[in-house]
Amino acid sequence: MPEMNLVQAINDALRVEMRADPDVVVLGEDVGKVGGVFRVTQGLYDEFGEDRVIDTPLAEGGIIGTAVGMALYGMRPVPEIQFADFIFPAYDQIVSEVAKYRYRSGGEYTCPMVIRTPVGGGIRGGHYHSQSPESLFIHNAGLTVVCPSNPYDAKGLLISAIRSDDPILFFEPKRVYRAVKMDVPEGDYTLPLGKAKVVKEGNDVTVIAWGAMLFEALASAEEVAAEGVSAEVIDLRTLWPVDIDTIVESVKKTGRVVIVHEAPKTCGFGGELLSLVVEKAFLHLEAPPVRVTGWDTPFPYTLEMEYLPLQHRITPALLETARYVP
Amino acid sequence: MQTQAQVVPIRTPDATFADDVLSVIERDGSLRSETDPKLPQETVLRFYRAMVRTRIIDGQLERLQRQGRIGFHIGSLGEEACILGSAAAMRPNDWIFPCYREFGALLWRGFPLQTYVDNMYGNADDVVKGRQMPDHYTGKPYRFGSVSSPIGTQITQAVGFGWAARRKGTDEVVSVYFGEGATSSNEFHTGMNFAGVMNAPVVFLCRNNRWAISVPSEKQTGSATFAQKGVAYGVRGVRVDGNDVLATYKVVREAVERAARGEGPTLVEMLTYRLGGHSTSDDPRAYRAQDEVEQWRRTDPILRLRTHLEALGVWDESKEEAYKQEVEAELKACVAAAEAKAKPSLESMFDDVFAELPWHLKEQREQLLGGPRAKDHH
Ligand SMILES: Cc1ncc(C[n+]2csc(CCOP(=O)(O)OP(=O)(O)O)c2C)c(N)n1
Numbered sequence: 001m002p003e004m005n006l007v008q009a010i011n012d013a014l015r016v017e018m019r020a021d022p023d024v025v026v027l028g029e030d031v032g033k034v035g036g037v038f039r040v041t042q043g044l045y046d047e048f049g050e051d052r053v054i055d056t057p058l059a060e061g062g063i064i065g066t067a068v069g070m071a072l073y074g075m076r077p078v079p080e081i082q083f084a085d086f087i088f089p090a091y092d093q094i095v096s097e098v099a100k101y102r103y104r105s106g107g108e109y110t111c112p113m114v115i116r117t118p119v120g121g122g123i124r125g126g127h128y129h130s131q132s133p134e135s136l137f138i139h140n141a142g143l144t145v146v147c148p149s150n151p152y153d154a155k156g157l158l159i160s161a162i163r164s165d166d167p168i169l170f171f172e173p174k175r176v177y178r179a180v181k182m183d184v185p186e187g188d189y190t191l192p193l194g195k196a197k198v199v200k201e202g203n204d205v206t207v208i209a210w211g212a213m214l215f216e217a218l219a220s221a222e223e224v225a226a227e228g229v230s231a232e233v234i235d236l237r238t239l240w241p242v243d244i245d246t247i248v249e250s251v252k253k254t255g256r257v258v259i260v261h262e263a264p265k266t267c268g269f270g271g272e273l274l275s276l277v278v279e280k281a282f283l284h285l286e287a288p289p290v291r292v293t294g295w296d297t298p299f300p301y302t303l304e305m306e307y308l309p310l311q312h313r314i315t316p317a318l319l320e321t322a323r324y325v326p
Numbered sequence: 327m328q329t330q331a332q333v334v335p336i337r338t339p340d341a342t343f344a345d346d347v348l349s350v351i352e353r354d355g356s357l358r359s360e361t362d363p364k365l366p367q368e369t370v371l372r373f374y375r376a377m378v379r380t381r382i383i384d385g386q387l388e389r390l391q392r393q394g395r396i397g398f399h400i401g402s403l404g405e406e407a408c409i410l411g412s413a414a415a416m417r418p419n420d421w422i423f424p425c426y427r428e429f430g431a432l433l434w435r436g437f438p439l440q441t442y443v444d445n446m447y448g449n450a451d452d453v454v455k456g457r458q459m460p461d462h463y464t465g466k467p468y469r470f471g472s473v474s475s476p477i478g479t480q481i482t483q484a485v486g487f488g489w490a491a492r493r494k495g496t497d498e499v500v501s502v503y504f505g506e507g508a509t510s511s512n513e514f515h516t517g518m519n520f521a522g523v524m525n526a527p528v529v530f531l532c533r534n535n536r537w538a539i540s541v542p543s544e545k546q547t548g549s550a551t552f553a554q555k556g557v558a559y560g561v562r563g564v565r566v567d568g569n570d571v572l573a574t575y576k577v578v579r580e581a582v583e584r585a586a587r588g589e590g591p592t593l594v595e596m597l598t599y600r601l602g603g604h605s606t607s608d609d610p611r612a613y614r615a616q617d618e619v620e621q622w623r624r625t626d627p628i629l630r631l632r633t634h635l636e637a638l639g640v641w642d643e644s645k646e647e648a649y650k651q652e653v654e655a656e657l658k659a660c661v662a663a664a665e666a667k668a669k670p671s672l673e674s675m676f677d678d679v680f681a682e683l684p685w686h687l688k689e690q691r692e693q694l695l696g697g698p699r700a701k702d703h704h
Contacts, residue, residue: 034540034613057510057546058477058538086476089512124397126459128475266686295690297679301397302448302456302669305700312698 004184007177009151010040010116013158014078016188018048021076024162027054028063028080037082038118038177060090064115068097071111076162081117084171085128091136098167099142114161118174119147120212120262121308127299132211132263137169138240138272144193145239147171149214151184153237156191164193171239173211180215196243198250202232205256205287205322208247208273210236213260213309220314229322239269247273248280255286256321260309265293287324292317347597348577349567351630355637363576367640373414373571374631374641375649377406380430381628382653383439384602387446387460390661391606396446398460402427404569404601405535407627409503410434411574412531412596415582416501421491423471423484423502426461427533431503435468443660449667455677456670478504478511481530485517488526488585499585501529501578506595507538509555510546518593522560527585529578530561530593533568535600540613553595561591568596569627598627 004012018024026041032055035042045053056063060081067077081087087094094115101111121130137143144166148154154172161168199214200221209217214235221231232250236242251257257277259270270291277289292309300307350361384401391399402409405427413431416422422431429442441453445463448456453464454472464472471480484502491498508514509532521528532552536543549555556563562584566577574596581592599622603610610619635641676683676691683691 030540055541058507059510300457
């Protein structure tokens with residue numbers, strides 16, 4: 001089985017689907033000849049030509065708007081937004097159109113597309129190359145939001161996403177792009193959307209994370225193990241609709257939960273997860289649920305490592321939550 | 327009885343558009359007398375020195391990035407004439423709204439080199455307090471706007487700013503820079519439209535450097551030129567040889583004076599070429615032919631002006647060498663000073679989110695200050 005990093009695995013998923021289905025097209029800024037600024041679409045232009053791997057003009061609203069048209073006609077566009085920070089010129093198309101087409105047309109029109117975009121910080125990108133805007137999309141009914149943490153999951157989830165009849169935002173943690181390598185099967189395989197994964201079992205406290213922060217949560221889980229605390233780590237993989245059963249089952253077992261995300265705390269997805277935990281497992285809770293998140297400031301440049309909810313902040317939160325006595 | 331709709335234009339068509347490209351400096355260094363702005367020699371020398379200084383700084387910052395001493399740089403190699411010529415054409419009371427490639431214009435306005443280098447390091451003396459990537463500076467005291475990354479956003483802002491300046495009774499004009507890629511953005515079209523309707527005192531400076539990262543200019547537009555995009559919006563459109571600092575100066579100056587007189591906005595398409603990568607994160611060999619680059623190298627704006635100055639006998643190799651050494655020494659001192667400075671304080675992360683710190687940020691600031699430090703600082 002070949003080893004792939006996240007970039008290669010996503011590239012491979014695109015290739016597999018483009019070979020299988022001539023309706024799959026990729027479009028975006030710099031995605032063609034050069035294969036994207038992160039090289040995620042590298043080689044696709046040579047294999048599939050400029051009609052299926054389209055270097056568009058510099059306009060995100062145009063990228064998503066034309067992708068909507070393609071999808072309505074029955075194609076399977078996979079638009080790329082170069083950085084999630086630049087998705088906002090397309091926000092109107094995504095929240096007013098993409099998210100609403102099925103509903104507003106009484107199911108007559110559908111808008112199947114996968115909007116791929118890199119998210120997250122820790123790469124010296126300042127606030128315009130580092131943000132994690134998931135909650136802005138989760139909040140809009142009609143969007144499926146996926147964020148894989150590793151190459152194997154990314155490939156299987158992306159293939160499922162492209163085959164899905166619903167529009168999907170596919171957030172790629174750019175800090176992981178070349179940082180993690182693992183065995184990834186060749187050819188076609190899918191992973192179910194909407195399913196989280198317990199990546200480490202434990203009994204004392206549940207940690208919920210996704211994307212690049214998953215690795216920080218795992219590192220903390222290992223660190224607290226040395227202090228006798230057994231943490232269960234959940235990788236959400238699909239953020240919305242979230243796999244509530246896996247979360248509730250884990251919290252019922254541990255009675256304690258820590259949620260980690262890079263986005264600011266206020267109205268971050270952690271707030272929603274926390275509410276769900278309280279609604280569905282209140283009587284099982286043995287400690288107040290805790291969020292370890294980015295601060296409520298724009299994403300900074302020089303101090304980004306102090307902004308991010310990394311291991312150094314997750315570990316004490318795990319210890320405190322696990323040892324909490326009412 | 328009238329059967330056809332009356333053909334009434336919304337207003338008298340007044341947008342002019344010339345698709346010829348104005349230039350001044352000839353190959354042999356002589357000036358075309360019909361277009362020569364006839365500037366004093368010392369002014370032209372100042373242009374030249376500013377262009378050389380800009381290029382030296384570019385080269386050194388790129389080196390610092392390669393050495394891992396700064397995180398990023400986005401340069402103007404090959405575009406010095408259109409940036410400096412247009413900046414110089416602005417009067418002292420006019421304003422400049424930048425894209426991200428115009429540090430030369432910022433320095434032209436008198437912004438201290440030390441402060442610029444501090445921005446490259448994101449240190450405690452950085453004007454933007456280490457919050458943005460390098461080359462995302464701000465310069466209000468120099469009547470210079472604030473850089474952000476999202477393409478095109480400054481264009482509509484310049485229109486509103488210019489309109490406000492007019493409303494307040496001034497004759498201030500705003501210039502706004504962007505690349506030809508930005509002409510595809512919503513903001514370009516909206517900005518042009520608003521400027522046409524509001525008759526805003528704005529000069530739109532489109533650096534047509536042929537490339538938007540890896541995308542060539544012919545993939546940004548189906549029209550023959552970028553300048554002609556003004557026509558549909560009622561905005562005067564002109565094209566200029568952007569590798570000719572005197573031509574750029576002349577065309578932009580005219581546009582500024584028209585705007586100041588209340589005669590409306592101009593879109594200036596400055597034809598130039600991005601000789602370097604898009605930024606230090608980019609390797610252009612992956613998408614463009616070296617031949618093309620070599621061809622444009624022959625029209626290097628600095629060599630072009632130097633030929634003129636040498637023909638006049640006011641510049642030579644020894645002056646060039648002495649000036650280079652002067653700039654290099656100046657920059658070296660700034661770099662050393664910037665590297666010795668502290669990082670922005672931890673608590674500064676929470677400043678300026680609001681005018682006053684609300685309770686939740688006070689709480690979070692306490693958590694950060696009282697909590698553990700990150701291991702992995704850049
Ligand atoms: C809204 C938005 N989309 C994408 C980007 C990423 N990006 C940064 S620069 C650039 C190309 C800009 O080209 P152009 O406008 O021609 O200016 P140039 O860099 O050539 O000066 C792109 C796509 C961005 N900064 N903002």
